[in-house]
Amino acid sequence: MTALIELTNISKTFLTEEIETRALNNINITINKGEYLSLSGQSGCGKSTLLSLLGLLDAPTEGRYLINDTDMSGLNRDQRAKIRSEQIGFVFQSFNLISDLTVVENVMLPLTYxxxxxxxxxxxxxxxxxxxVQMSHRKNHYPSQLSGGQQQRVAVARALVNDPTIILADEPTGNLDSANAEAVLQLFDQLHQDGATICMVTHDPASAKRASRCLEMFDGRLIADNANPQTKEKLDSPATLAKEIPELVAG
Incomplete structure (x- = not known):
């Protein structure tokens, strides 16, 4: 498997005048091309902080972060923004679509940079x-004219438009009802089958089980990093086993 992202001894400390909070403590993760990771844990465990570091929205206090063997340490604000626009796709819980832009205009935003x-x-x-994402028929509509599930599909399209190295999703089904949440998760399943690399933060165990690899955090530490046996069952064909793939990806 090809390593796209490597985190080595990553820690993040937030300082105020009176309190020092260690949000991440010695995190070590390698994300390979084509993997679908879920990142779960209790509120305040550090998973959103970790996602922010992966998305270059923040920088670690300690440790090394590589994307395609390039060290992200020491980059200035403009350099981080350039890499985000070219290599990282974001999907947020609140969709973050611009209300006075059409679907087409929202999706094209990353390419304008x-x-x-x-x-x-x-x-x-x-x-x-x-x-x-099956939203061509709504391309001239505005976000207010779309359901929550449709808005999230547009947000996924915006994340895909720059052919990102990785898609980072922060609670992508958190604002959706069960039917729309399932539709979005099926879309993620299909994107993964098509070769996308995805890291999804979720508090929902059922959503986490959709991923091929499940990570769990507690108090800023990574406490579990397991391949999902449910996805292994889909892959255990003679052709797959013959290749002796060391990591599991969803089929």
Whole structure:
């Protein structure tokens, strides 16, 4: 398997005048290309802090973070923003769509920060990802005209439009009813089958079990890192076993 992301001895400490809070404590994780990870744990355990570090929205106090063998340490704000726009796709619980922009305009936003793309190339890519999430028929609508599930599908399309190295999802079903949540999770399943690398923070055990690898945190530490046996059952064909793949990916 090809390592896309490596975290080595990552720690994060927040300081105030009176209190020192260690949000992450000596985290070591390697994320391989094509993996679907779930990250779970109690509120305050550090999972959202870890996702922020993975997304270069914050920097660790200690440790090393590599993306495609490139060290993220010491990058300034503009350099982090450039890497985010080119390599990282975000899906948030609250969708974070801009209300006065259409679906097409929301999805194209990440590409407007990249140079060298023609307007036609941008539109072609936007149409491609909207087709993938089955939202082409709503491309000229505004967020207020969409259901919660449809808005989250648009948010996923926006995350996909820059062909990211990894998709980071923070409680992507947290604001959805059960039917819409299942539809979004099925979309993540399909994206993973198509080769996407995904890391999803979730408090829902059923959602976590959709991933091929389940990580659990407690008080800023990683306490479990397990391949999901349910996905292993899907992969245990003779052809797969013959390749002796050391890591499991969902089929």
């Amino acid at each position: 990249q140079s060298g793309l023609s307007k036609q190339a941008i539109l072609d890519k936007v149409n491609e990802v909207l087709e993938k």
